[in-house]
Amino acid sequence: MYFGGPPHTGVTPWAPAIYAGVCTWTAMPRRREQRRRNDATIAAPAQQPAIVPGIAGNARSFDGRRRHAGRSRQRPARFGTASFSYSIWVNVVQSIGLYDTPLFKGGAAAVQAGYDYEPRTGAWTSHFADGTLTQSPTFGSEPTLLNRWSQLTVVIDRAAAKDIAYTNGAESARANLVVGSMSNALPLTFSRLTDPFHGLLDEVRISRIALTAPWIATEYANLTARDQFMTIGPAEAP
Secondary structure, eight states: OOOSSOOOOSOOTTOGGGEEEEEOOOSSOOHHHHHHTOSEEOSSGGGSOEEEEOSSSEEEEEESSTTOOEEESOOOOOOTTSOEEEEEEEEOSSOOSSOOOSEEESOSSTTSOEEEEEOOSSEEEEEEEOSSOEEOOEEEEHHHHTTSEEEEEEEEETTTTEEEEEETTEEEEEEEOOOOOOOOSOOOEESOSSSOOEEEEEEEEEESSOOOHHHHHHHHHHHHSHHHHOOOOOOOOO
């Protein structure tokens, strides 16, 4: 880190402009977010998942029951045939079924455009579809991912015509991208009512770009090895 140089005029790589949606599960949303009505809500406050310590600040604890589901009033950008990425952190003690769904924006079946996550019994996957075709990149087998925080990221790279899955900062699956637009009018749902999620959910991020492998690895290291992530040495002479 250097000081005293010319003003930075480029685009900051971490700028909020790249995000179509971010959910960090703070106890109180920022005022701007309240005005935009983008906070996750549910009809009865008593049914909201509990706030617990997460991988970064707070997380939400879902008990695997239908009553514990949160829905965001925000409808994240409809990307059409543009590139985008989506990422979550989950901590699961034991999956409860074949379709546990911590995040749902459609895509569970080929006939419904959209995308979801399914950290379930068997292989943990994401499903996304365009209304006709579906694809299901895999993050890994359930036993290897239980009882710890796991970062699950999917990159839809239209320029390269690839979909790439990353597990804990490392690539876990890659395939030719065959689906078209995944856009739909569904709200983002946390713990799908018909296929509830049992575990902790944190740091939901939906980006308007195809994130790169170094970016994803850096996000992972920043939260899991923070004491090793950055070192401060002596000041250098100009």
